[in-house]
Every structure is written in C-alpha cells, then in structure tokens.
Amino acid sequence: MPNRSDRSILGRTGRPKSEAKAEAILNAATKLFLAKGFQGTSMDAVAREAGVSKQTVYSHFANKETLFVACIDAKVAHYGFDEAAGVDDSDLRQALLTIVHRFTDLLFDSEVVAVYRVVLSESTGQPQLASLFFDNGPKRTKSAICEFLRQQVAKGRLRIPKERLLYATVQLLNMSVGIFQWSLLFGLQDSVDDSELAAHLERAVDDFLTLYAV
C-alpha cells in the first residue's frame, strides 16, 4: 500500500507516477468489480480494460484486495448524502418528502445497488470492508437525517422522545424503501416507476407524520 502518493516525498526523482493511469485503473476496476464481483474479476481484465499493463496495475495497487477496497472507498466518497441539512423546512411535510426522495434516488441508483451487492458478497471474507462501506455510506446518511429530525423536534414541530430519534429515523427510511430495494438488489426489476414511488413516499411520510407530528 505504500505505492500511492509517494509524490509528496521530498528529494524524489525520476518519472512520476501518472495520476491519469491510476484513475483509469480505478475506473476500470470499479466497472468490472461492480459488474462481475471480486472473484469474477481478474487483474488481467482490469489491466486490459484500463489500457495499461498488468505491471502498472501492481505498481499503483499492491494487490487485488487493495484495489478492491480503493474502488469501494471511492464510490462511497462520491455518493455522499449530507444534503438533508440544507432542505427548506418551511413546510415540514414537503421537506420530508424532499429528503426521502433524495434518499431513494441515491439508494435506487443502479450503481449504488451494485455496490451494495458486491460489498455484501465480499463482506464475509473482509469484515473491515463492510465497516468501511457502512460507516461512510448508510451510517452517514442516517446521521444526517436524524439530525434534521432533531432540529424539527427542537422547533416543536415533531414529538419524538430523544431516545427514540434513531428509531424514528430508521423507521422513516425503512418505510420509504418499501419492497423496492429488495426487488432491485435481487435483480427482479432494474428500475422503479417514478409515479409509483412518489405515491409510496407520500404515504410513508404521511404515516410518519401521523406518528410524530405535533
């Protein structure tokens, strides 16, 4: 793993590593890992897809596992969800609708679905991978939305006991995903009908408000 960002070391000479190649490798590997899984992807295929020699792959990433973790890491960082903070909350119902729409847009994105699948299948052999994904993905999302709910409680618009804030957050999200997430994960459908989803989310938010609105 000391193969990357040696650029910063002073007194370094010779031809520098190409960031462009590193990125090409990462993109190629991500594409293959998400499509074919960890074991289904060979380093030769990564090199071929990246238009690079295998040696170069190993020069940037120590081994297959390192490369895999780097791919997941990059994807998780890319799909951030800290946007619940900036939602206009003048109308609470509308704000919640916006939030759950953003949430499902993220969760039902085909690439995110693929990440879920591949992380799940490799999480037995690599427990730290699951933490890496979970802590930087779902957990951050949950925290952001939980914080929004806490603010609404503080503003006197929701009635949620402090010790139930996390429960209520998960409840809102679980009600929002409905049956869609499993259908997508299992590949039984490859996209969600927009109007069907919108109707579903309205019910979920209304039920949530029934439980917690002041």
Place this chain on the structure above:
Amino acid sequence: MPNRSDRSILGRTGRPKSEAKAEAILNAATKLFLAKGFQGTSMDAVAREAGVSKQTVYSHFANKETLFVACIDAKVAHYGFDEAAGVDDSDLRQALLTIVHRFTDLLFDSEVVAVYRVVLSESTGQPQLASLFFDNGPKRTKSAICEFLRQQVAKGRLRIPKERLLYATVQLLNMSVGIFQWSLLFGLQDSVDDSELAAHLERAVDDFLTLYAV
C-alpha cells in the same frame, strides 16, 4: 438434470443411487456454498466434504449450477413461513407481536442470513435463482402475513383500505427488521440481543396499531 429420481422409471435394474449420498452431497454443498459462495466453492471440495467421489457428485447432479440451485431450493423449502395463519388472535396486539417475533426469528437466523447473502451475490448471473428464492421465500411470508391482516380487517379490528393491504404488510415487516437485518447481512454483528429486539418489536407493533387499529 435427468440424473435424479430415475428410480421411478420402470424396468430399471442395477444398483440404485443412494439417497443417503445424495443428501450428504446436498448438505456438504449447502454448507460450503453458504460459507464461501458459489465461485468460492469447488466441486472437489464438495466431494471431499461429503465423503464421496467427484464421480458420485456428478452422478447425482449434472453440474455445479444444478447443485447450487438444489441447495437453495432445499433451504427455502425447509424454512417455510406459513405459520401466521395459526396464531391465536384473541388479543390483536399479542398476535402481531407473536407474528413479528416469528418473522424476525426466521430472518435473523444465521443460516437464512447466509442464504440471503449468497443469493444476492449470485443473482446477477442467475436471475432465475433470485426468483426461485424470492417467490418461495420472502413472497410467501409476505402473503401469509397479508392474509392475517386481511382477516383482522374483516373482523373489524383493523382499518386498512383493501388497496393498501400489501403496503401495510410491507410496512409492518420493514418496521420490524429495523437496522438489525443490515447489520447481520454485512457481518457487523452476528446475533441480535433478545431484549433489545423485543423492545424494538413492541414499538413497531404499537406504531402499526396507532396507524391502523380501529
């Protein structure tokens, strides 16, 4: 696949296939598939684990895929969930609690978690596998519980519009699984604390009753 149940063919002679060996192969394969996934399991390993020659494995199951599907099929058949029908419903809240407890007991069973994981990871390459699992597993569970709710509506104890019965069923189940299922699937924890789960399920059922009780 014409390798099995040739027993029924009339005029058959010679040494019959051993059902015991077939079962040993199935058990060994199931164990390995659930622990190491489809690609992570070799037919040699299955033969070794079953205490049987590879030839015998191929004599009972045409190929690796057939064997895999047979394993999933057997597991799904074993973990049936048609028990919602027989629940004593004199006390509705208690009946719902019993049902969601049975549901989570099933869903959080370590072997069921392993089946979810392996089916998910192989569902891209084998879409019919996902259907096999989904139709005979989660879908049957959902139907059983949906039917129970329908009866309670008929008895005038719940108020759920007919077109929302499925929505309400999924809602109850999604609220019940909470964050536990993901933690288990990702291997972040390997069991659920009983009292924590019990408290969670009480809240879920109470919320459900708040929404739908007459």
Place this chain on the structure above:
DNA sequence: ATAATACTAGACTGTCTAGTTCCATATTGT
C-alpha cells in the same frame, strides 16, 4: 547528459478449477 523511475509487453511459475474418462469394485434386481 545522467540518474532515477514509470511504463509496456510478455513470458513464466505455481496453483487451482470444472469437467471428462478409465477401470476396478460394490451393490442391486431379475
């Protein structure tokens, strides 16, 4: 220019894999 490093192209090792085939032996129905 020179030294240091990155990169390509490919050969190569050692290991694993699925699937097939051969043959000797075991077990069964007729």
Place this chain on the structure above:
DNA sequence: ACAATATGGAACTAGACAGTCTAGTATTAT
C-alpha cells in the same frame, strides 16, 4: 448366476488465476 448400474479413486485435459520477473522504452528532475 448374471446383467446392469453405482461408486471410488485417480488420471487427465484445458484453461484461468495472482503475482513475479525481465528487458526494453519513455518520461522526468537535476
């Protein structure tokens, strides 16, 4: 007894894989 089939054990094919190595070429800082 006999024919038919199952089984064990092992060899074999044909190929994939991760990772290493070499040798030549390209690029860069000094």
